Amino acid sequence: TVERTFSIIKPDATRRNITGKVIDKIESAGLKIVASKRVQLSREQAEGFYAAHKERGFFKDLVTFMISGPVVVQVLEGENAIAKYREVMGATNPANADAGTIRKELAESIEANTVHGSDSPEAAQTEIKFFFDDNEIVG
Ligand code: CMP
Numbered sequence: 001t002v003e004r005t006f007s008i009i010k011p012d013a014t015r016r017n018i019t020g021k022v023i024d025k026i027e028s029a030g031l032k033i034v035a036s037k038r039v040q041l042s043r044e045q046a047e048g049f050y051a052a053h054k055e056r057g058f059f060k061d062l063v064t065f066m067i068s069g070p071v072v073v074q075v076l077e078g079e080n081a082i083a084k085y086r087e088v089m090g091a092t093n094p095a096n097a098d099a100g101t102i103r104k105e106l107a108e109s110i111e112a113n114t115v116h117g118s119d120s121p122e123a124a125q126t127e128i129k130f131f132f133d134d135n136e137i138v139g
Helices: 011-015 019-028 043-049 059-066 081-089 102-106 121-131
Strands: 002-009 032-039 071-079 115-117
Touching: 002 019, 002 081, 002 121, 011 019, 011 059, 011 071, 019 032, 019 071, 019 081, 019 102, 043 059, 043 121, 071 081, 081 102, 081 115
Parallel strands: none
Antiparallel strands: 002 071, 002 115, 032 071
8 A cells, every 4th residue: 555654854964964965865765755844843843743652761762863853754655654764764773773774774863863754644643734734745
């Protein structure tokens, strides 16, 4: 099935000017970028986006990191896009990520881990709607 998933290229990547390297990994995997914008998140937006994690010990640091610079939010489309993008990203902690994945090759730490991707169809729908209107997504 053709699916859509939601991606964030995080501030560690915009800071190092390596968004193109991330995009190359995405496109080389056969995922099509059907929406994209560079934005500076507010603290309120970042807290809202990561609301599911608000009881976690790393929540405050995560939010502070995510607003430390611009991010690139995108919608990716393709066959099994949600699982495929999670494979392309690699494990949350780059120390545990497989060779060839975005996080193994590019991430700095478990927090500054270069990318976010939706973990379920429900999350993908919610996360896409958080950032994009239907008319901003062009397949
Ligand atoms: P992400 O997929 O964006 O979802 C939540 C983020 O929290 C995760 O990627 C990590 O970057 C970040 N994070 C920071 N510390 C931890 C931790 N100890 N365990 C899991 N996620 C963490």
